[in-house]
Amino acid sequence: xxxxxxxxxxxxxxxxxxxxxxxxxxxxxxxxxxxxxxxxxxxxxxxxxxxxxxxxxxxxxxxxxxxxxxxxxxxxxxxxxxxxxxxxxxxxxxxxxxxxxxxxxxxxxxxxxxxxxxxxxxxxxxxxxxxxxxxxxxxxxxxxxxxxxxxxxxxxxxxxxxxxxxxxxxxxxxxxxxxxxxxxxxxxxxxxxxxxxxxxxxxxxxxxxxxxxxxxxxxxxxxxxxxxxxxxxxxxxxxxxxxxxxxxxxxxxxxxxxxxxxxxxxxxxxxxxxxxxxxxxxxxxxxxxxxxxxxxxxxxxxxxxxxxxxxxxxxxxxxxxxxxx
Amino acid sequence: xxxxxxxxxxxxxxxxxxxxxxxxxxxxxxxxxxxxxxxxxxxxxxxxxxxxxxxxxxxxxxxxxxxxxxxxxxxxxxxxxxxxxxxxxxxxxxxxxxxxxxxxxxxxxxxxxxxxxxxxxxxxxxxxxxxxxxxxxxxxxxxxxxxxxxxxxxxxxxxxxxxxxxxxxxxxxxxxxxxxxxxxxxxxxxxxxxxxxxxxxxxxxxxxxxxxxxxxxxxxxxxxxxxxxxxxxxxxxxxxxxxxxxxxxxxxxxxxxxxxxxxxxxxxxxxxxxxxxxxxxxxxxxxxxxxxxxxxxxxxxxxxxxxxxxxxxxxxxxxxxxxxx
DNA sequence: CTGAAAGCGCTTACAG
DNA sequence: CTGAAAGCGCTTACAG
Numbered sequence: 145x146x147x148x149x150x151x152x153x154x155x156x157x158x159x160x161x162x163x164x165x166x167x168x169x170x171x172x173x174x175x176x177x178x179x180x181x182x183x184x185x186x187x188x189x190x191x192x193x194x195x196x197x198x199x200x201x202x203x204x205x206x207x208x209x210x211x212x213x214x215x216x217x218x219x220x221x222x223x224x225x226x227x228x229x230x231x232x233x234x235x236x237x238x239x240x241x242x243x244x245x246x247x248x249x250x251x252x253x254x255x256x257x258x259x260x261x262x263x264x265x266x267x268x269x270x271x272x273x274x275x276x277x278x279x280x281x282x283x284x285x286x287x288x289x290x291x292x293x294x295x296x297x298x299x300x301x302x303x304x305x306x307x308x309x310x311x312x313x314x315x316x317x318x319x320x321x322x323x324x325x326x327x328x329x330x331x332x333x334x335x336x337x338x339x340x341x342x343x344x345x346x347x348x349x350x351x352x353x354x355x356x357x358x359x360x361x362x363x364x365x366x367x368x369x370x371x372x373x374x375x376x377x378x379x380x381x382x383x384x385x386x387x388x389x390x391x392x393x394x395x396x397x398x399x400x401x402x403x404x405x406x407x408x409x410x411x412x413x414x415x416x417x418x419x420x421x422x423x424x425x426x427x428x429x430x431x432x433x434x435x436x437x438x439x440x441x442x443x444x445x446x447x448x449x450x451x452x453x454x455x456x457x458x459x460x461x462x463x464x465x466x467x468x469x
Numbered sequence: 470x471x472x473x474x475x476x477x478x479x480x481x482x483x484x485x486x487x488x489x490x491x492x493x494x495x496x497x498x499x500x501x502x503x504x505x506x507x508x509x510x511x512x513x514x515x516x517x518x519x520x521x522x523x524x525x526x527x528x529x530x531x532x533x534x535x536x537x538x539x540x541x542x543x544x545x546x547x548x549x550x551x552x553x554x555x556x557x558x559x560x561x562x563x564x565x566x567x568x569x570x571x572x573x574x575x576x577x578x579x580x581x582x583x584x585x586x587x588x589x590x591x592x593x594x595x596x597x598x599x600x601x602x603x604x605x606x607x608x609x610x611x612x613x614x615x616x617x618x619x620x621x622x623x624x625x626x627x628x629x630x631x632x633x634x635x636x637x638x639x640x641x642x643x644x645x646x647x648x649x650x651x652x653x654x655x656x657x658x659x660x661x662x663x664x665x666x667x668x669x670x671x672x673x674x675x676x677x678x679x680x681x682x683x684x685x686x687x688x689x690x691x692x693x694x695x696x697x698x699x700x701x702x703x704x705x706x707x708x709x710x711x712x713x714x715x716x717x718x719x720x721x722x723x724x725x726x727x728x729x730x731x732x733x734x735x736x737x738x739x740x741x742x743x744x745x746x747x748x749x750x751x752x753x754x755x756x757x758x759x760x761x762x763x764x765x766x767x768x769x770x771x772x773x774x775x776x777x778x779x780x781x782x783x784x785x786x787x788x789x790x791x792x793x794x
Numbered sequence: 795c796t797g798a799a800a801g802c803g804c805t806t807a808c809a810g
Numbered sequence: 811c812t813g814a815a816a817g818c819g820c821t822t823a824c825a826g
């Protein structure tokens with residue numbers, strides 16, 4: 145920077161000013177500095193800048209899932225891409241950090257609270273993640289995707305309306321004349337698990353406990369859950385499955401049991417993920433507004449950085465009718 | 470840090486020394502500092518440290534593909550995870566940056582050359598990526614995965630033996646009695662495209678040009694390429710397809726043309742990716758040693774950081790026999 | 795509009 | 811083993 149100043153014939157202060165927007169710098173001076181920068185091949189030292197500005201102009205995207213299955217989920221892709229773009233418009237770089245194991249989470253916790261980033265977008269669906277507490281205690285602004293169970297009243301998050309989406313699907317199934325509607329829930333330590341189940345009960349009221357089975361968001365898990373459901377309640381004529389992947393497994397189980405989908409048993413999924421269109425039959429499901437979710441996450445985080453307090457944003461879902469129900 | 474020093478009753482220099490391994494610090498002093506750190510809740514300012522050490526203890530994993538299809542590839546997952554773990558053992562954080570668009574690439578280029586990271590792992594299969602030049606001109610150490618066309622003699626990279634792998638597959642097809650073996654290549658501006666085609670010619674010599682068609686690594690592209698191949702050379706009895714995804718599409722085209730796989734036309738893939746086991750019939754393919762690739766990439770990069778010059782590492786592939794050939 | 799100067803929070807020879 | 815001090819490369823009041 146001294147070089148640049150020398151070549152341009154100005155002080156370091158002036159060089160710094162043109163680097164930071166060029167306010168209060170005369171045209172000629174600005175031009176000279178710009179030329180000097182090109183000539184010297186100068187590149188700013190970000191650490192020095194961050195040391196004085198106390199910000200890094202980057203935020204972390206923390207993927208904190210034991211199983212990083214999310215990676216294979218196209219929706220996750222959309223989310224990541226959306227956040228990157230939104231942030232880029234504000235000249236903020238997004239760093240993806242993966243914290244699959246307990247040890248990873250510690251390392252990442254240290255990293256993000258060490259001043260490397262100004263804030264974080266955290267993707268973690270399971271309850272009781274110590275990561276949120278760590279970020280909190282360090283005072284690092286962050287926003288979560290999905291309602292963080294147990295923390296939803298003191299943490300910023302944006303989520304699809306899981307409960308409302310479940311209501312849409314179950315209402316649709318009932319409107320199609322189905323009378324005995326079962327459900328395969330997600331893990332009950334995730335908001336998707338409890339909220340979608342709540343939506344199911346919202347429209348059906350209390351149901352026979354035999355009609356409710358818990359899955360684990362995997363295809364195999366959905367298959368096993370469907371088998372159990374079939375054993376417990378062979379008379380059911382529809383099932384609301386809390387994720388497309390599980391719905392895909394459920395259909396396999398139904399087929400093996402000799403049931404036709406949707407004629408004998410209608411199947412409704414959730415997510416509108418890739419498998420929804422590749423499965424046979426294609427899935428009737430609930431679409432989550434991922435593009436809007438990412439936009440809102442970034443908006444919320446930027447708000448935090450500017451001093452706003454926390455907030456929750458719930459976005460509506462959409463029923464997508466295909467062949468499975 | 471002044472607080473810590475005050476509480477511990479030592480100088481800042483001593484605090485810094487325990488922070489950096491505790492060499493040349495007496496037991497009691499070290500203990501006092503440690504207690505003071507806990508008591509004050511002190512957290513190191515990484516920017517200040519990096520400013521003096523001139524390193525950040527982090528490296529970038531740059532995903533520089535126009536289409537970030539890689540994300541959905543489980544192999545990519547293995548690569549990413551492997552690199553993260555290897556680096557973590559050296560206390561280095563891996564930052565994933567995505568540079569899908571031209572603009573992204575610029576931003577990322579600025580970021581990584583701005584001192585934020587000590588080096589980079591770059592994932593970019595297409596030739597002529599300006600990113601490599603940029604990193605080079607900035608003097609940032611990096612290693613690429615896959616042979617960077619046109620830059621392979623002055624850049625560090627680690628790759629599977631594409632040419633040898635293609636030889637394995639084509640030799641296998643011939644050993645099974647197939648006589649008219651076609652091939653669907655990858656884009657010819659990728660090393661996977663040219664090297665696998667070279668391997669094909671290695672075992673077959675010059676072939677009828679009608680037997681060679683270029684695809685784009687997508688399933689749809691493979692389907693279209695197969696149709697073309699079938700039109701040009703309806704007599705073929707085997708085809709070596711340069712990626713599993715394309716092989717999957719090729720099988721669809723064959724089925725539609727009334728050909729049985731492998732009875733009428735045998736199909737050999739490349740990658741041993743997820744689709745290899747989900748396609749019907751399951752694919753006979755070439756496995757790339759992703760775990761070793763990630764380990765070697767990290768080893769090479771760490772070498773660079775320590776001052777080593779560049780090097781290329783080529784790792785052997787493995788023929789995996791299933792049902793399609 | 796511009797320069798001189800203080801300061802951001804660390805690390806690391808240097809001297810003892 | 812320890813402290814005092816210089817310095818890493820910037821930004822930003824402050825004075826003019």
